[in-house]
Amino acid sequence: MIVAERKTIPEMVEILKPHKKILVLGCGTCVTVCLSGGEREVSIISSALRIASRIQGLNFEIAELTIERQCDNIFIEQAAEAIQKADAVLSTACGAGVQAIAERYPQKPVYAGLNTTFLGILEERGVWTEKCAACGACVLHKYGGICPITRCAKRMMNGPCGGSREERCEVRKDRPCAWQLIFKRLKDINQLERLKEIEPAKNWNSSLSGGPRMLIREDHKI
Amino acid sequence: MNNNFEPKIVAFCCHYCAYAAADLAGSGRLQYPPNIRIIRSPCTGRLEIDFFMKAFEAGADGVLVAGCEEGSCHFKEGNYLAKRRVNTTKQLLLEAGLEPERLRMVNVSAASSQKFVEYVRDMVETVAKLGPTRNKKTTTKEKTGAI
Incomplete structure (x- = not known):
């Protein structure tokens, strides 16, 4: 899932200052699961903005709405009326959702209420961790399902850096060494032989370094 | 401080402890300031950040959350959940x-009516010192949550 964090209320107020009628638009998918931009968070953010607005005399008129997915035109349609009524939209979706709304409503200022941070999973209650860098050429099959690009701070593709201490990364001591995990996992599934293969330098063209990416499925086009 | x-203050009280303590305070004819409006909750773990924010948005000068003593929640960990949510809400209020300081969590057992009274007095005193909330009353035009 896409993981995002809320911007601070003063940051949001600063962004929204030139406007009066504001729609806080939530997204019911990834950001709901990571508890940053769903219906409940929209309500909390709206309350905080109303309080801040009254204290600072900004006279915001804040409306709230949460749709199933902001990155999908079918669902964006459900927000049409609310968006038309607003002077500006504060979207609490990921960056993709914010841009989908902005593209659909070219005359309407659309702002991001969240900082989109990474692709990850819920590790434990209240803790999300990054698992995928969306590099565009997955190598997970070679590393026992543990991604050295995302989970090794140095993106080492051919063995550990040697800096880890007690199975912890030397860059982020609160995170496990990815190569320790890879070794253990490959040992558990009897694939340690894989480590003898030398991985050539990665071609990053399929990643964001190669420019904005797109996926075209001719079989699904109309 | 304005003397008048x-x-x-909205007081969210857990059914199994603080609400019973408030009830006992009444039965025991203990006096406490009439500034609090008690809302009974099945457990403080049921209380969400949104509830506290809605209370402040609607013009509450303070919010008191009263749950069970730590370690004796009827639902095991509801009061610990509430404690973390209260701390998160404090950050939001600051932002x-x-x-x-307008939001506070206290822990009282069902038998501690005197303690409940002291907590209420202390909360009223704290909020009185802070003065009225700078958040003016909600206008009818705006959507408000139910509290």
């Missing part, structure tokens, strides 16, 4: 421009 100021 009578703070309005919005309100004093975080």
